[in-house]
Amino acid sequence: MVDYSPLLRRYGVFIALVLLILFNFAVTPHFATMQTLSVNLTQVCTIVIVGVGMTLVIATGGIDLSVGALMAIAGAMSPMFFTGELFPVPNIYVGIALGIVFPIIIASFFGLFNGWLINRFSIQPIIATLVLFIAGRGIAQVSTNGDLQVFKVPEFQAIAIGRVLGVPFQVWIMVVVVIIAAFVLRRTVFGRQVLAVGGNEEAARLSGVPVKRVKLIVYAVSGFCSGIAGLIVIAMNSAADANLIGLGMELDAIAAVAVGGTLLTGGRATILGTLLGALIIQLVRYTLLANGVPDAAALVVKAGLIILAVWLQRQEHA
Amino acid sequence: MSAIDKSFGSVSALSAAHLEIMPAEVMALVGQNGAGKSTMIKILNGAFRLDRGSIQFDGKPWSAGSPQQAQRAGVSTIFQEINLIAYRNVAENIYLGRELKRFAGLLDWEKMNQGARALLARFSIDLDVTRPLGEYSTAIQQMVAIARAVSFDAKLVIMDEPTSSLDEAEVAVLLNTIRQLRSEGVAVVFVSHKLDELYAVCDRVTVMRDGRTVAVSKMADMSKLQLVAAMLGRDLADVRASGATAFGEGEKAIGEELLVAKSIAVGRRVSDASFDVRKGEIVGLAGLLGSGRTETARAIFAADPKSKGDVRFAGKATNFKSPADAIAAGLGYCSEDRKVQGIVPDMSVADNLTLALLPTLTKMGMIDEAQQRKIVLQFIKDVDIKCSGPGQKIRELSGGNQQKVLLARWLCMDPKLLILDEPTRGIDVGAKGEIQSLIQQFADKGLGVLMISSELEEIVEGADRVFVLRDGQVVAELEHSGISEQAVMRAMAHGASKDAEFIEVPRG
Numbered sequence: 001m002v003d004y005s006p007l008l009r010r011y012g013v014f015i016a017l018v019l020l021i022l023f024n025f026a027v028t029p030h031f032a033t034m035q036t037l038s039v040n041l042t043q044v045c046t047i048v049i050v051g052v053g054m055t056l057v058i059a060t061g062g063i064d065l066s067v068g069a070l071m072a073i074a075g076a077m078s079p080m081f082f083t084g085e086l087f088p089v090p091n092i093y094v095g096i097a098l099g100i101v102f103p104i105i106i107a108s109f110f111g112l113f114n115g116w117l118i119n120r121f122s123i124q125p126i127i128a129t130l131v132l133f134i135a136g137r138g139i140a141q142v143s144t145n146g147d148l149q150v151f152k153v154p155e156f157q158a159i160a161i162g163r164v165l166g167v168p169f170q171v172w173i174m175v176v177v178v179i180i181a182a183f184v185l186r187r188t189v190f191g192r193q194v195l196a197v198g199g200n201e202e203a204a205r206l207s208g209v210p211v212k213r214v215k216l217i218v219y220a221v222s223g224f225c226s227g228i229a230g231l232i233v234i235a236m237n238s239a240a241d242a243n244l245i246g247l248g249m250e251l252d253a254i255a256a257v258a259v260g261g262t263l264l265t266g267g268r269a270t271i272l273g274t275l276l277g278a279l280i281i282q283l284v285r286y287t288l289l290a291n292g293v294p295d296a297a298a299l300v301v302k303a304g305l306i307i308l309a310v311w312l313q314r315q316e317h318a
Numbered sequence: 319m320s321a322i323d324k325s326f327g328s329v330s331a332l333s334a335a336h337l338e339i340m341p342a343e344v345m346a347l348v349g350q351n352g353a354g355k356s357t358m359i360k361i362l363n364g365a366f367r368l369d370r371g372s373i374q375f376d377g378k379p380w381s382a383g384s385p386q387q388a389q390r391a392g393v394s395t396i397f398q399e400i401n402l403i404a405y406r407n408v409a410e411n412i413y414l415g416r417e418l419k420r421f422a423g424l425l426d427w428e429k430m431n432q433g434a435r436a437l438l439a440r441f442s443i444d445l446d447v448t449r450p451l452g453e454y455s456t457a458i459q460q461m462v463a464i465a466r467a468v469s470f471d472a473k474l475v476i477m478d479e480p481t482s483s484l485d486e487a488e489v490a491v492l493l494n495t496i497r498q499l500r501s502e503g504v505a506v507v508f509v510s511h512k513l514d515e516l517y518a519v520c521d522r523v524t525v526m527r528d529g530r531t532v533a534v535s536k537m538a539d540m541s542k543l544q545l546v547a548a549m550l551g552r553d554l555a556d557v558r559a560s561g562a563t564a565f566g567e568g569e570k571a572i573g574e575e576l577l578v579a580k581s582i583a584v585g586r587r588v589s590d591a592s593f594d595v596r597k598g599e600i601v602g603l604a605g606l607l608g609s610g611r612t613e614t615a616r617a618i619f620a621a622d623p624k625s626k627g628d629v630r631f632a633g634k635a636t637n638f639k640s641p642a643d644a645i646a647a648g649l650g651y652c653s654e655d656r657k658v659q660g661i662v663p664d665m666s667v668a669d670n671l672t673l674a675l676l677p678t679l680t681k682m683g684m685i686d687e688a689q690q691r692k693i694v695l696q697f698i699k700d701v702d703i704k705c706s707g708p709g710q711k712i713r714e715l716s717g718g719n720q721q722k723v724l725l726a727r728w729l730c731m732d733p734k735l736l737i738l739d740e741p742t743r744g745i746d747v748g749a750k751g752e753i754q755s756l757i758q759q760f761a762d763k764g765l766g767v768l769m770i771s772s773e774l775e776e777i778v779e780g781a782d783r784v785f786v787l788r789d790g791q792v793v794a795e796l797e798h799s800g801i802s803e804q805a806v807m808r809a810m811a812h813g814a815s816k817d818a819e820f821i822e823v824p825r826g
Contacts, residue, residue, distance in 0.1 A: 187684045189676045192669055199662035206621055206659055207674040207727065208645040267664040 012312060013261055013276045020283050028290045036286075038168065042160070042236070044282040045174045046071075046229040050249055051256040051274040052181045053111075053225030056218040058257050059185070061198040061266025062118065062125035064219060067226040067253055069136025070110050071246025074103035074230035076140040079149045079240050082156055096156045104227035110136065111223020115216035129219075133250065140242035149240040160235035170232045177225065182271040194218060198266025255281055255302060259309040281305065331357045332529040334371075337507075339474065344496055344506045346516040346537065349526035349549055349746070355509055358526070359476050363395040364388040376473065386415075394467030395476040402463055404452030409434035411451050412466045437465045441495050457488030464495055468504065475499060476507040479744060481515055485606050485772075493519045511744065513542050525549055549747055573597030575633070576766040577735055579618060582627035583790075587613040591627075591792045593785040595735060600757065600767040602781030604774075604806050610790040611770045612654055615737045618768075619651040620644045632734060645674055650728030652721075654739040654770070660724045661712045668694040668708035671726050697726040702752060718749025725756065735766040742776065754780060774803045786810055 024031045050067050057064045080086040081099035089095035110132055117128040162169040185191040193214050196204040205211045226246070234240040258264055259280055260273030281302060288298040332354045339345045349355050360366040362373065364382030373380040375393070382388035385395060402411045409427075410417075412434045418426040434447040443461050451459055460480055467475050477496075481489045496506055496519050508520055516523065517537060525533040525548040533540075533548045540548075577595040582588060588610035595601045605611045617624035620638035629636050631647055638644040641651070653659035662670055671694050672679060679686050679693075694708045701722045705715055712720055721741065728736055741757065742750040754776070761767050771777050777784055784796040786809035794809035 187687075189680055189683075189685055192665075192673075192676055192685065195665060196662050196669075196673055199664045200658075200660075202659045203653075203662050204673070206619075206641050206651060206653060208642040208677075209673065210642060263664070267662065 013259065013273055013280065017276055017280050017283070020280060020287065024283070024287055024290075028287060031290070040279075040282055040286055041171050042168050043286075044278050045168075045170045046232055046246075046249070047252045047256055047278040047282065048174050048275055049177050049225050049229045049232070050222075050246075050253040051260075051278050052177050052271055053218075053222030054250075054253040055257050055260075055262050055269050055271055055274045056181065056185070056194060057125070057222050058254075058262055058264060059194050059198045059266055059269035060215055060218050061201065062215065062218070063129065063254065064111075064114065064222045065126060065129040065250045066110070066114060066132035066136050067222060067229075068246035068249035069133050069140070070107045070223050070226035071230035071233060071249055072137050072140035072242050072244075073110065073143075074107040074227040075234040075240050075245040076144045076149070076242040077106060078103045078156075078231055078234060079151050080143075082153055083149075083151055092153065092155060096153070099156065100159070100231060103231060104224060107227030107230065108220050108224040111220040111226070112216060114223070115219035118219070119212045119215055137242065140245070144240070144242050146242065150238065151240075152238060157235045157238055160232045170236075173228065173232070177228070178271055178275050185269060185271055190214070190217070195267055195269065198263075198269070200267070252278075252281065255306050258306055261309070261312075264310070277309075332361075332368075334531075335526065335529060336531050337362075337524055338534070339505045339507060341473070341505050342500050342503045343522065344500055344508055344520045346520035346523040347507050347509045347526065348511075348516065348523060348545065353526040353549070353746070354529040355526055356478065357529075359395065359478055359507070359509070362388070363393055363476060389467075389470050389472070392471065392473040393476065394470055394472040394474070395478065396460070396463050396467055396480055397478050402451055402459065402466070404459075405450055407449055408438075408445065408447040408451050408454075408462055411462060412437060412447075412469060414466070433469075434465075437469050438462070440468075441465060441498060455488070457484045457491060460484065460488075460492065461495060464492075464499075468499065472504060474505045474507065476509075478509045479511065480508075481510055481512060489515060511746065513545065516545075517542070546747060573599060573764065573766075576631070577618070577768070578630040579614075580628045580630075582614055582617055582629070583625045584610070584613045584617045584622060585625060586790075588617070588787075588790040590790070591785075591787060593792055593795070595766045595768050597734075597766055598761055598764045599782045600761050600769055600780055602777040602784040602801075603768060603770045603787060604777050604784055604810065605787035606810050609787040609810070611787055612739055613790075614787065615651065615739055615768065615770055618644075619649055619737055621651065645731070645733075648731075648734035649737065650674075650731060650733040650735070651737045652724050652728065652739060652741060654743065656717065656720055656724065656744075661720055663713035664711060666709050667698070667703065667705050667712050667715070667723055670712045671697060671708075671723050671730065674727055675730050693730055697730055701726045701729070701756060716746075716749075718745040718753070721745055721749070721753060722756075725753065729760060733765065735768065736760075737768045737770075739770045740772060741769065742771070742773070774806060777801075777806060778803050 030036060050071070054064055054067065078099040081089070081102060082092065082095035084095060089098065114129050114132060117123055117131065118125050158169060159173070160168070160170045164172055185194065193204065193209045196207070196209055197211050197214050201211060229249070230245055233245050256278035257274050258277070260270060260275070260277030262269040262273060284301055284305065285298045288301060289295065335354055335358060337347070337358060347355050347358070357366065361368045364384045364387055375391070382391060382393065388395070403414070406414075409430045413430045418429045418433070420426045431447050438445065438447070438461070441461060441464070443458070443465070445454065445458065451462060454462075464475070481492060484492060493515065496508065499506055508516070510516055520537045523533075523535055523537050523540060523545065524531060525545065527549060573596045575594065576597050579594065580592050582591040591610065591614045593601065593603070603611050603614065613622070616622045618629060619641055620643060621641050629638075631649070636647060638647065644651070662673065668690060672690055675693070676685065676690075679690050691708060697703070698705065698708065703722045703726070704719050712723060715723070725741070738757065742753055745753065757767055757769070757780070769777070769780060771780070778801055781801065784801050784806060785792050786794040786796070786806060788810060796805055796809070
């Protein structure tokens with residue numbers, strides 16, 4: 001008997017995605033339309049972008065629970081710049097530029113803070129990032145007084161809904177983020193060091209790998225990605241609600257990473273896997289919704305997927 | 319066990335191997351790394367499934383689905399690494415998984431403590447069973463593991479290199495425990511690389527090589543030399559000619575000063591260690607377990623902070639803040655524990671080998687993969703690493719080959735000084751010789767080596783000079799003809815003595 005299991009593990013995510021698409025072609029009405037594709041892609045973008053940062057963090061053996069809260073911080077702060085609420089801006093483009101750059105920098109700094117906490121006090125990442133998971137959304141709410149900020153700035157909203165070559169601009173952002181991250185992980189020294197830290201931190205340290213710096217950077221990158229995702233969310237909704245931006249995102253991102261085949265204990269990671277994992281999660285949700293299954297039930301299915309992914313990982317170590 | 323076949327993927331690990339153990343017999347199982355001992359054991363205790371063959375146990379066909387099942391059926395395994403919980407107390411560890419309970423599911427502490435005490439008393443071990451296991455030495459932990467195994471009414475206890483982290487006194491206690499087991503009718507499979515131990519306690523020996531059983535004999539009927547020859551598959555004459563270790567003889571010209579360590583202190587473990595290493599010299603750091611050898615080495619490499627002392631390296635006073643600093647200055651450190659501090663298991667041979675070198679192998683921030691491959695292939699050839707290629711995961715390699723990769727990790731950096739902590743621990747005889755001659759070869763080319771070893775032979779034959787640590791202090795420096803097993807042992811035991819040439823260190 002031929003043993004198919006290594007093959008299955010390697011391409012399992014991809015095969016699952018293809019099967020899911022085929023299933024939809026057969027069952028779901030109006031599946032093969034541009035609109036369906038567009039809806040699914042725009043909904044998956046933020047998960048993928050945050051998932052990329054999460055993949056790097058998990059590759060070092062850590063985890064980042066604060067991503068949703070950091071999205072809220074970036075999302076809530078951005079309108080203050082381009083609506084001129086904070087200070088008058090000479091023209092709308094300057095405002096937008098500030099409204100993009102500053103929130104992302106701030107989110108990155110909060111990510112850096114996560115890394116610093118973990119390095120300085122040797123706190124477990126799950127606890128260290130829990131700090132901002134809780135406080136981060138609070139910061140976002142306080143800075144907006146908990147109000148919903150509605151705006152209508154098409155120039156800004158272009159980052160989510162504008163199209164280039166018929167493809168939503170946020171999809172382009174996602175593609176660029178994925179390509180850069182995959183390249184960094186695979187081809188650069190930093191990528192190897194990330195995997196070495198996750199694979200055996202002490203061995204990495206004794207080989208001169210700057211373990212602390214590597215950790216600082218991955219958490220900062222995770223914050224950076226969260227910042228971008230936060231901006232995309234508000235641009236799509238043309239409103240910023242600190243209570244809702246990125247709510248539950250940490251779980252979606254972790255799920256995408258797990259389903260994609262990145263080892264949750266660190267040391268082995270795949271950016272492409274995370275992309276596929278996010279697509280699967282999104283498509284499962286869509287499939288269920290389009291066929292009349294309520295969203296609540298979709299959550300259960302999502303949980304089932306994570307269990308399946310973790311089970312597959314366990315098989316490998318048996 | 320007869321005609322056992324097992325392969326992993328396309329690699330055959332066992333072919334027609336067999337193993338037979340009588341009741342109340344201590345069977346030595348020996349062979350080089352990769353000979354198939356571990357696979358054999360893991361099939362017997364249910365961790366692996368066999369592809370072909372049959373196993374009989376106590377007259378009945380045997381098949382265990384997991385080590386837990388095997389344990390309940392009378393086969394217990396004790397591994398090199400102790401699989402117990404350091405934070406829980408001794409009694410809890412002994413009763414782990416089958417705790418004694420009172421009504422309502424409450425733990426019956428009193429009974430468990432009593433039972434644990436009685437069990438340990440059988441092996442003449444007297445300790446406080448309510449203290450956390452982690453507070454005791456490795457040897458005691460090992461005894462507790464054995465006691466636990468026996469308490470499952472084991473008929474067969476398998477010990478996979480139980481002595482590799484024990485000192486001599488502890489080994490003696492362990493061997494007594496094995497004799498005790500035998501007298502109670504328990505059969506023991508004893509795996510060890512240390513020949514003396516095998517002869518001290520085993521009744522028979524099974525020798526494995528390349529996945530086959532190549533010899534089964536009464537221990538007394540086989541000389542050490544015959545045993546080594548059977549393991550290596552070589553002629554007796556060959557083995558005799560090459561000596562016990564692969565270090566060369568002869569003394570060479572003294573090179574210039576490379577490392578001078580003065581009054582190093584580290585926490586409570588090392589109080590005053592002074593020594594020096596010159597270019598092209600192999601300096602041995604000897605001492606009993608717990609004498610502070612590893613702590614001293616780690617402090618030199620800045621893996622741990624030192625609390626006192628000065629280090630001069632290559633003529634300059636240095637104060638390394640991190641291993642990265644030490645590496646940049648031209649040091650390398652091969653740690654004692656390959657698995658925990660050496661290899662990155664999920665990474666390839668290539669990435670493991672170049673882990674320290676990688677930052678210099680870049681072209682505009684990217685890894686220069688062609689260059690990396692070239693270096694890796696070169697070292698695979700030079701150091702003779704047996705692997706399917708640079709891309710193979712390092713965890714799939716045998717211990718000896720993993721160690722060669724780790725050595726190459728430093729050699730490819732072209733270091734000035736290499737600190738080797740137990741470079742041949744847990745490695746089979748063949749690879750051991752290769753590693754020893756490799757060290758010699760690089761030392762001849764000017765590399766300074768500071769070598770820690772628990773094997774007297776290795777220190778005595780390998781080192782040009784030996785510093786002996788005792789309770790965190792360097793108590794003796796031995797040179798040339800002054801280096802003998804007796805002199806080293808005497809210094810370990812009694813500190814400086816008249817017979818050892820004691821020179822007032824430091825000199826710099």
